[in-house]
Amino acid sequence: MKKPLLILLLGFIMAAGSFAQSSYYFPGESFDSSIPSPEEFLGYPIGEWHTRYDLIVRYYEKLAEVSDLAELKTIGYTHEHRPKIILTIASSAHLGNLEEIRLAQLQLADPSQPKPDVSAMPSIMHLGYGVHGNEPSSAEAAMLSAYWLLASQSELAQNLRKNAVVHFDPTVNPDGRDRHSLWANSNKGFPPVADPLDREHNEAWPGGRTNHYWFDLNRDWLPLAHPESQVKIAWYHDWYPNVTTDFHEMGTDGTYFFEPTKPYGSENPVVPRKNYDDINVRFAKYFAEYLDEIGSLYWTKEVFDNSYPGYGSTYPDIQGGLGLVFEQASSRGHLQSSQRGDISFAFTIRNHVRSSIATMEAGLDNREYMHDYLREFFQTAVSEGAKDPAKNYVFGDQFDPSRNSLFVKFLMDHKIKVYENNADLSVGGYDFKAGKSWIVPTSQPQYRMVRTMFEDVKEFADSVFYDASAWTMARAYGMPFASNASDKTGDLLTEVPTQTYDFPTGKAYAYLIDWSDYYAPKMLFDLQEAGVHVEVINRPFTSKTQDGETKFSAGTLIIPSGFQKLETAELKDVLDKLAKKNKQKIYATTSGMNLEGIDLGSNLVGAVTIPKVIMVVGDGVSSYEAGEIWYLLDGQVGMPISKVNSDDMGRVNLFDYTTLILPSGNYNSFSENFQNHLKDWISRGGTVISMKSASLWLNEKEIIKEELVETEVAPEPESLPYAVQRDFEGAKSVGGSIYMAALDLTHPIAYGYQRETLPVYRNSSIFFKPSKDKYLTPIRYTENPLLGGYISDSNLEKLGQSASVIISPVGRGRVINFFDNPNFRGAWFGTNKLFLNAIFFGAIMD
Numbered sequence: 042m043k044k045p046l047l048i049l050l051l052g053f054i055m056a057a058g059s060f061a062q063s064s065y066y067f068p069g070e071s072f073d074s075s076i077p078s079p080e081e082f083l084g085y086p087i088g089e090w091h092t093r094y095d096l097i098v099r100y101y102e103k104l105a106e107v108s109d110l111a112e113l114k115t116i117g118y119t120h121e122h123r124p125k126i127i128l129t130i131a132s133s134a135h136l137g138n139l140e141e142i143r144l145a146q147l148q149l150a151d152p153s154q155p156k157p158d159v160s161a162m163p164s165i166m167h168l169g170y171g172v173h174g175n176e177p178s179s180a181e182a183a184m185l186s187a188y189w190l191l192a193s194q195s196e197l198a199q200n201l202r203k204n205a206v207v208h209f210d211p212t213v214n215p216d217g218r219d220r221h222s223l224w225a226n227s228n229k230g231f232p233p234v235a236d237p238l239d240r241e242h243n244e245a246w247p248g249g250r251t252n253h254y255w256f257d258l259n260r261d262w263l264p265l266a267h268p269e270s271q272v273k274i275a276w277y278h279d280w281y282p283n284v285t286t287d288f289h290e291m292g293t294d295g296t297y298f299f300e301p302t303k304p305y306g307s308e309n310p311v312v313p314r315k316n317y318d319d320i321n322v323r324f325a326k327y328f329a330e331y332l333d334e335i336g337s338l339y340w341t342k343e344v345f346d347n348s349y350p351g352y353g354s355t356y357p358d359i360q361g362g363l364g365l366v367f368e369q370a371s372s373r374g375h376l377q378s379s380q381r382g383d384i385s386f387a388f389t390i391r392n393h394v395r396s397s398i399a400t401m402e403a404g405l406d407n408r409e410y411m412h413d414y415l416r417e418f419f420q421t422a423v424s425e426g427a428k429d430p431a432k433n434y435v436f437g438d439q440f441d442p443s444r445n446s447l448f449v450k451f452l453m454d455h456k457i458k459v460y461e462n463n464a465d466l467s468v469g470g471y472d473f474k475a476g477k478s479w480i481v482p483t484s485q486p487q488y489r490m491v492r493t494m495f496e497d498v499k500e501f502a503d504s505v506f507y508d509a510s511a512w513t514m515a516r517a518y519g520m521p522f523a524s525n526a527s528d529k530t531g532d533l534l535t536e537v538p539t540q541t542y543d544f545p546t547g548k549a550y551a552y553l554i555d556w557s558d559y560y561a562p563k564m565l566f567d568l569q570e571a572g573v574h575v576e577v578i579n580r581p582f583t584s585k586t587q588d589g590e591t592k593f594s595a596g597t598l599i600i601p602s603g604f605q606k607l608e609t610a611e612l613k614d615v616l617d618k619l620a621k622k623n624k625q626k627i628y629a630t631t632s633g634m635n636l637e638g639i640d641l642g643s644n645l646v647g648a649v650t651i652p653k654v655i656m657v658v659g660d661g662v663s664s665y666e667a668g669e670i671w672y673l674l675d676g677q678v679g680m681p682i683s684k685v686n687s688d689d690m691g692r693v694n695l696f697d698y699t700t701l702i703l704p705s706g707n708y709n710s711f712s713e714n715f716q717n718h719l720k721d722w723i724s725r726g727g728t729v730i731s732m733k734s735a736s737l738w739l740n741e742k743e744i745i746k747e748e749l750v751e752t753e754v755a756p757e758p759e760s761l762p763y764a765v766q767r768d769f770e771g772a773k774s775v776g777g778s779i780y781m782a783a784l785d786l787t788h789p790i791a792y793g794y795q796r797e798t799l800p801v802y803r804n805s806s807i808f809f810k811p812s813k814d815k816y817l818t819p820i821r822y823t824e825n826p827l828l829g830g831y832i833s834d835s836n837l838e839k840l841g842q843s844a845s846v847i848i849s850p851v852g853r854g855r856v857i858n859f860f861d862n863p864n865f866r867g868a869w870f871g872t873n874k875l876f877l878n879a880i881f882f883g884a885i886m887d
């Protein structure tokens with residue numbers, strides 16, 4: 042008899058708890074008691090802890106288990122193998138019919154098919170949370186919002202369950218989420234400490250904002266560098282949601298932000314005006330009403346940028362839906378003092394719950410309107426694309442099959458239609474070869490993404506950028522392209538083209554591998570790991586191979602058969618296997634006597650040593666740049682790299698390494714002792730790869746001796762209104778723009794490049810003059826270098842007098858200075874090789 046009493050009592054306490062919590066988040070609402078609230082499931086009220094991601098997943102699993110109205114799907118995994126999930130909530134009739142509903146939505150988005158009857162179609166909503174791991178209120182709101190939709194007895198919730206299909210993505214960035222949750226929970230005090238200086242509110246480097254490789258996933262919807270975004274975009278194009286949310290946090294002293302964003306200045310030029318002028322206004326009324334009701338302060342139309350297509354709130358705007366960004370002042374921890382008193386975690390969660398419900402209500406009220414808009418969006422894409430003077434784009438790099446494949450796959454991931462090109466074309470200063478180039482017509486449903494990929498934008502309504510002001514992806518891939526090429530296309534591609542090569546038969550004096558292919562560095566590293574002795578030839582030559590007379594460029598790899606530890610058969614085996622894995626062509630030659638140019642045993646041919654790379658990370662270092670380098674070496678080369686905290690550098694013996702990487706950062710924490718060791722190591726042959734501000738530090742310490750550009754800046758007005766300060770000063774920074782650089786193709790940093798010009802990405806205003814040594818500035822800018830993005834006139838003038846890459850000799854070693862970012866956002870496939878050349882061939886760069 043005692044037992045049931047206890048259960049009864051416990052039941053009462055839990056119900057009372059959930060009542061207390063419901064009255065805070067959902068005043069006056071009643072809930073279906075068969076659905077557990079987050080508090081009942083977790084054992085603590087939402088807001089008391091930062092909920093671990095595995096528990097969020099388990100709560101959603103529980104909802105799917107107890108309710109016929111919820112279904113859970115795993116769509117992929119993060120780098121750290123956390124599942125990426127979508128919880129779909131809808132009536133059981135709709136859930137039973139989900140595939141038909143999805144296909145109807147796809148039909149609606151396809152103007153070549155008859156328009157389905159939208160009056161019968163449920164609204165498709167996609168509530169996404171937690172792209173920034175240390176903006177934690179939103180993932181807690183995701184649990185409460187799903188609970189509300191599933192269990193609330195309100196008329197609104199019932200209508201939503203009947204007339205909408207709502208997809209919840211509770212955490213876009215689970216790896217970052219857990220990094221931050223662990224920090225906040227393990228530093229929580231009892232009672233909580235509101236002092237902003239307390240450790241709980243100040244995470245250790247690199248913080249939880251980013252994913253495993255320290256990338257901002259709220260920039261990755263366009264580049265798709267990471268699995269979190271790759272699976273998300275694939276899922277997105279399966280559904281074309283009418284509404285997508287993206288919840289964030291901002292500074293603790295702020296209030297709350299919802300769209301509309303700043304008119305014109307922060308809007309994307311390819312998005313139809315209707316999105317900004319009409320739809321955003323319709324939705325904003327709901328957000329205001331929901332926040333007015335609880336007395337929360339908020340603002341709109343200022344600051345937040347909505348132009349870069351890689352934002353979670355902008356990409357949907359380019360896909361016929363409505364993307365919405367919300368920003369909540371952060372408690373960053375469980376309780377933090379602000380100018381308005383102490384902000385609790387629960388308070389921040391509640392505002393996001395309100396916006397979630399407001400979004401669903403607005404989406405429901407505008408159900409047919411949003412469906413009509415989706416249709417109209419893709420219809421006008423086709424008709425506007427037909428009027429675009431560009432007509433079509435042809436692209437392709439005849440020298441780099443792997444990069445071609447990567448770019449074609451990238452376009453196809455964004456559902457752009459790509460066609461084969463069956464004719465040799467000479468257009469826009471490039472030669473496009475039949476079978477090695479492709480055509481993208483502008484008149485197609487994804488016309489607006491076509492513009493995003495190929496159009497250079499140089500005119501802006503504003504001069505202050507929160508982020509990048511250029512994102513032409515064909516430039517990032519270093520892809521030769523031209524418009525108005527040819528109306529004649531071959532077949533529509535349904536698969537990404539790849540290439541296979543036969544291994545040369547017969548005896549080989551040496552094997553040769555061209556360095557132009559994107560994966561040639563990976564091939565080289567794999568060969569070195571397999572114990573193959575590899576050399577590089579530093580001049581062009583012509584040799585007789587299985588293809589007959591074959592021309593090779595400087596930078597070609599040579600594997601001399603006579604200098605291998607492996608037996609002949611074993612060597613062939615390894616070469617064949619690795620060539621197939623990395624899609625590389627192996628040439629065989631039977632003689633060292635070349636037909637033209639230097640011979641294979643020339644003094645201008647030398648062994649390539651296996652790089653042993655160390656990179657400084659931690660306090661003072663740009664985690665973005667360090668993460669980009671780490672991901673490049675892991676993902677594209679498969680090379681281990683030692684990441685050493687700046688504090689630990691004093692313990693390092695640099696003579697154990699070939700290459701030291703200094704990402705942008707402040708290195709003042711390096712002791713005098715270590716600086717001396719660094720100088721000694723470089724001067725005895727070490728290679729430093731230094732990025733932007735790291736070069737400023739090296740120059741200040743006189744480890745390198747380069748000069749900065751000092752230009753007469755146009756005199757500034759003596760006095761300006763206080764209120765214009767932000768705009769005036771903001772216009773001076775280089776937020777992120779694209780320039781044409783000129784390469785010295787004979788320099789090892791340019792090995793693998795066949796054209797003298799290459800687009801580069803710059804996001805700093807550090808301008809160094811070219812080297813005083815006339816041979817050591819291998820990458821400069823062209824005469825009129827601006828390809829796309831915003832830059833002030835005075836910065837453009839400075840840029841013209843500066844260099845992109847300088848080699849600074851130090852004794853027998855050197856510092857390779859990069860002033861642009863060759864690895865930006867894991868998307869700059871066109872310039873990655875410059876950086877990899879610095880790693881593999883740094884030792885021969887002076």
Ligand SMILES: [Zn+2]
Pocket residue numbers: 173176288289290
């Ligand atoms: Zn954020």
